[in-house]
Amino acid sequence: MTENKAIRIGLIHATMNSVQPICEAFRKHAPQVTLLHFMDEGLIFELNETGMITTAMVRRLASLIERAEESGVDGILLTCSSFSPYVPQIRGLFSTPVVSAxxxxxxxAVQAAERIGVIATVGTAGPITTEQLKQMAADEGKxxxxxxEIVPEAFFALQNGDGDRHDALIREKVAELSATCEIVLLAQMSMARALDSFAVQPSVPVLTSPDISIRTILERLSMEGGGSGRQADLTRK
Known part of the structure; x- marks a missing residue:
């Protein structure tokens, strides 16, 4: 890829709620990147109904990634944390870099803290995030x-257009977990919007995935010769 050619990132979504936060993060950190969106909103509805990820759902996810690769994107970013554990086995099927948000x-979080709080609005996202944290810590000998904490009513509030209630519910849980945790994670990208409405900043760091995932995918492309150093540096501002 030449220096002047714009990077194209394929974004894989299982819910419309993840579109706005990742788009805003790209506009802030890497506005020159072209975004292509690939959506299967039925995945998140099925996940909420069944509480489990099936082989058929993973195949549907892989189909979205295949469409993104066929569209000629330089990298692929999955915005739904519930499917993160399946990324290692999926990425081996494609030549395009695939990153979980x-x-x-x-x-x-594992490097920075020993007491970690996790907030999720989708039932499966909380346990999945928790298990990943524990596995990463075990791998580090830590x-x-x-x-x-899982707040399903926040998901449905956002899904029904009541963003204020979603944000208020997240803020309440952040305040609750801040009393005993060193770091609080918002497990899903769609939750990042709640940070914009804090009247008083939380007493501990609250991590969200949009900014960090942009840095990760651009650094990955830069290392593999798929992007310019300038584009990767934008994410460190």
């Missing part, structure tokens, strides 16, 4: 304590 956020 929350992996870098979780790695940072002991952590994870407290996980």
């Amino acid at each position: 929350d992996t870098s956020m979780l790695e940072y 002991t952590i304590k994870v407290r996980t």
